[in-house]
Amino acid sequence: MSKCEQCIIREFNSLKALTKNELIRITGCKTSKTVKKGEVLFDEGEYINGVFCIKDGVCKVSKMSDNGRDQIIHLIQKGDILGERSLINNEASNLKAIAVNDMEVCFIPKDEIIRDLENNPNFSLDLLRKMANSLKKADDVIVDMAQKTVKQRLAATLLFLEAKFEKNDNGSIKVNLSREDIANIIGTATESAIRLLSEFKKKKMIDLKGKEVFILDVKALKDLSEGF
Numbered sequence: 001m002s003k004c005e006q007c008i009i010r011e012f013n014s015l016k017a018l019t020k021n022e023l024i025r026i027t028g029c030k031t032s033k034t035v036k037k038g039e040v041l042f043d044e045g046e047y048i049n050g051v052f053c054i055k056d057g058v059c060k061v062s063k064m065s066d067n068g069r070d071q072i073i074h075l076i077q078k079g080d081i082l083g084e085r086s087l088i089n090n091e092a093s094n095l096k097a098i099a100v101n102d103m104e105v106c107f108i109p110k111d112e113i114i115r116d117l118e119n120n121p122n123f124s125l126d127l128l129r130k131m132a133n134s135l136k137k138a139d140d141v142i143v144d145m146a147q148k149t150v151k152q153r154l155a156a157t158l159l160f161l162e163a164k165f166e167k168n169d170n171g172s173i174k175v176n177l178s179r180e181d182i183a184n185i186i187g188t189a190t191e192s193a194i195r196l197l198s199e200f201k202k203k204k205m206i207d208l209k210g211k212e213v214f215i216l217d218v219k220a221l222k223d224l225s226e227g228f
Contacts, residue, residue, distance in 0.1 A: 046093055051081050051082065062096050084130075157186055162215045
């Protein structure tokens, strides 16, 4: 088992605010596991009872709508913490998390995180900042869904993926989302997402090879996302 105090991943999230002794304590109580592509980390209505620290991989966090359609709310990657909101409000999760590819995660029990929230103000403040930033992004998504066209939302999503994820050796974005996943991010039918991706490819804004996406013209995508 890797030791939290020696793990570089914590430098990307709120765990960096914990003391060495606190990290040593967490090392003794956490559990580490591999989550295979397509497996569920947690489901809507489930009590998570802790937080996940993502050591490697990507998962999609979604909400089921009244008409039975998944809306992808977040893409969580290496270095992120997942589950803190349900932990703090002490309620069942209203979201579902599924691995997009094979993941390595550590699970820290609720009691241990609550102890650090109560005793370490730096940790509490950093976690609150992260949650506030997440809420701000959620506000932006609501505005975009209400005011932007599907084409603008797709352009904005591709720019987000370009900025958030690393690149493969061939230059493609290092996250392989299905066409259905992309449709569930921008809030449209899969057929519409496929048609728009083909249109973007014809206009040489992007290139597509299977699930691999290559961004060719950032400026054109930015102008489109902003309505120019």
